[in-house]
Amino acid sequence: RRREKDIKKGCFAYLQTLENQGVIAWYDRLNSGKYFIPGSNGYRGRLVQGCRNGTSDAYAILNDGRMIWIEFKTTKGKLTEDQTKFADMVSSLEHLYIVVRQVSELEELMERLIWT
16 A cells, blocks of 8 residues: 555656656645744744645646646545645636546546647
8 A cells, every 4th residue: 555655756756757858837746734944053943834724735737838736645545625625626717636546647647638
């Protein structure tokens, strides 16, 4: 059974390759929640707010301007209520929202979107 972080790692590598080759315009990962950034030299650090809860794990922009929001889940993983609301909102804007459970799913989808 694959962990979500392993699925993300493989998909991020694939998306980075597509971007490096100029096949997609841009991709980036997104992090929600709050993070403490420790300080140094007597500075105590700071609390940083990431994206709002429900925001997808990553997005990609195709060269034709289409936007894809990507959520990574294990085979048994389910969307939270916030993730479902986000998916509904971006879908209403005619963006594509996908849930990816293995790297091959993302590869197949991108093949269809880019070369068809």
